[in-house]
């Protein structure tokens with residue numbers, strides 16, 4: 025029998041392949057939404073969608089509900105279903121990979137950059153799938169599976185390190201708590217980011233429709249909720265993520281106090297965690313500030329997540345600091 | 354009894370935008386009572402009624418007017434937001450350039466590599482970003498804004514906590530979340546009008562109880578032929594928001610004050626050696642402005658031993674060091690003694706100080722004798738590790754007893770390997786047959802001028818090199834216990850073997866030293882407490898729904914018109930469901946309370 029870490033690697037690459045399949049299926053789904061609805065949706069619905077808050081909370085931007093009942097019958101979104109099924113399958117492989125890696129190492133599987141990427145993407149996909157059981161967010165499927173394939177593929181190809189014993193500073197319960205919660209908030213911010221991008225696209229489309237411009241943007245937007253709804257969802261994911269991030273910051277400080285003898289020292293990683301926290305606090309304020317709700321706040325959400333990714337990919341690898349746990353040399 | 358929630362097409366959206374417009378239209382403005390319990394928000398908050406821009410932008414009141422205007426700007430949402438974004442941007446340079454507090458060596462190195470740009474950047478305080486005037490200005494403005502923003506809100510909220518829920522709006526139908534039903538209980542004998550009135554009042558009594566049990570604060574507003582209950586809940590939302598913002602101030606203030614009373618010092622201790630916690634016994638120390646020279650508790654510490662393990666050859670992570678533990682004896686000021694161990698992640702707490710393990714290294718014991726055989730130098734010398742296999746560099750300075758002063762640059766290779774070039778390297782951190790090489794210099798060491806000189810550095814400017822590379826004489830190579838002649842017949846040098854009696858290997862032949870950090874900061878628990886309060890406040894502020902509900906009964910000829918309406922105060926995605934639940938619950942309670950035979954009427 026091969027050793028556990030080899031199983032972990034094998035299942036990880038299987039997961040990546042299955043996720044890639046999921047990405048393709050979701051991409052087909054978006055294409056189908058674009059073409060199918062052109063025929064199905066009558067123009068009055070389109071006009072209604074243009075009006076600022078003419079539509080209800082859960083209602084999509086046009087007559088065809090995303091996966092629900094529409095005037096023109098039930099759209100089936102076959103490819104979205106395939107995409108989700110593959111995402112679940114990939115996630116099971118992914119989970120197996122994380123578990124076997126953990127057992128191989130005899131500790132939690134998030135102690136170096138390779139493992140951070142593994143657990144972070146596991147949580148992104150996990151949160152997405154959990155949310156799917158309550159809200160139909162499958163129009164984010166391409167983004168989520170695409171993001172996971174890229175991050176996971178890059179990590180598996182470039183960041184892989186063999187299982188080694190933990191260095192002393194990582195031998196702490198805070199490794200379990202702090203890193204896990206940080207990954208969880210990253211997952212929530214990722215969903216919020218995707219929704220904010222959709223919000224901007226939808227807002228552009230709504231504006232163009234209101235101005236009577238023929239080509240209002242990608243057709244799949246017709247099957248998505250309206251701007252206000254997208255913004256609300258993005259906000260709710262962000263505030264949950266923000267609470268977790270606040271906790272991450274506090275837990276990290278407690279750990280730093282034990283490991284480095286001070287709770288805060290503007291180490292590079294600490295600084296970026298703080299920057300991200302301030303950016304999202306700005307986002308939350310922006311949504312409550314006249315003139316900043318809507319597109320400007322969406323841009324802040326996008327900036328926030330860009331900083332999260334920067335903090336993960338760039339700061340870990342290229343910046344010098346105390347958080348030298350990438351395991352790379 | 355049945356009801357049909359009125360389907361108010363076009364206004365069922367849960368968007369904050371529409372609830373905001375609903376708010377200013379349907380509450381508050383026409384009822385003075387409403388304003389009191391509404392959370393107070395800056396004028397440019399999304400929920401505030403738009404103010405005439407001219408009023409804000411064109412002060413005509415001279416100095417006082419301008420000050421007022423400036424203050425209103427500073428405490429506006431917009432300025433708070435912009436300051437937050439500026440703060441985020443301003444923090445970035447500190448992650449790009451090495452900072453004096455976090456990475457002093459990095460700053461020195463940067464200066465060497467970029468002699469041209471360094472002075473400019475330094476003048477801009479790029480190497481002390483977080484204590485720079487411009488960074489301080491940003492966060493201080495932000496916190497002034499914060500305090501200016503929350504003080505009126507605290508006052509307002511304190512009042513709101515005691516106020517009654519607002520008067521029921523006259524036209525509930527204008528609210529976004531509105532349901533209505535008609536209830537027609539079987540008329541009892543007697544005056545039909547009077548019995549409808551009694552029934553209507555009873556229906557509201559039921560609703561009042563129901564809302565109360567749901568955690569609402571309730572008030573009755575009965576007037577003429579209408580009976581109504583006004584209910585509000587979620588005061589914790591605003592309380593949480595205020596708690597969060599106040600706690601941020603708490604964090605800043607405790608960090609600021611705490612810094613004045615905190616100190617952090619470093620001290621190197623060799624195995625078997627002791628030191629006393631007094632100012633002069635520190636190798637280096639940073640202390641806050643309120644830390645007096647005599648504010649140190651004079652406990653004494655002895656390093657009994659230092660443990661470390663290295664991963665074996667052939668295993669993943671071979672050579673990796675870990676399980677560091679400095680075993681200390683503590684003699685407290687009251688004379689009591691105890692033992693303790695300092696590990697990474699597990700500081701030792703002594704007399705209000707926390708003691709951390711910063712680093713460790715080897716301190717070979719070296720004895721130098723002059724030509725007459727007199728000991729002119731003897732003792733352990735701290736060597737600085739240069740790589741993960743503990744190749745270590747150290748300096749021996751012999752100031753007296755020789756014809757001229759003598760300096761030696763030594764390398765210690767715990768597990769030496771001779772490379773092709775002839776040079777040595779260490780391949781493992783443990784003492785598997787350690788090797789000490791020494792290059793000897795003679796001349797003026799420059800230590801008599803009173804200038805502090807690093808013990809790890811030898812300034813070779815005024816010195817003549819006697820052996821090693823670039824000379825004819827080979828470097829001195831020693832294994833533990835060996836003695837070699839110094840060049841030019843100057844005497845001898847011995848690499849002492851300090852292994853315990855009867856040791857069979859060289860694994861303990863060299864003493865180790867640890868570098869300890871002694872940290873004192875009594876404010877840390879307070880900072881943590883405020884941070885946790887902020888976290889708790891945030892949870893309340895973001896997740897407690899604040900909402901108002903009204904149930905109104907109007908007695909009419911065809912029965913009792915029941916109206917239910919709700920208003921969100923802030924984001925409230927579950928409000929619609931909450932109204933539906935209220936309607937259903939009320940129906941059920943009315944049914945249960947209704948006299949025999951009453952027939953529900955159709956909803957409108």
Ligand code: HEM
Pocket residue numbers: 305308309312394395398427428429430433437495496498499500502503593594597598601891894895923
């Ligand atoms: C130290 C910088 C600040 C940070 C980190 C911060 C952070 C936050 C956060 C995370 C929230 C969301 C919690 C909630 O909705 O209750 C919030 C809300 C709020 N903050 Fe701040 N804040 C800061 C400064 C300020 C200042 C200076 C003001 C006044 C101008 C202010 C006014 C508000 C208001 C009115 C809300 C409620 C927003 C709403 O109604 O949704 N904050 N703040």
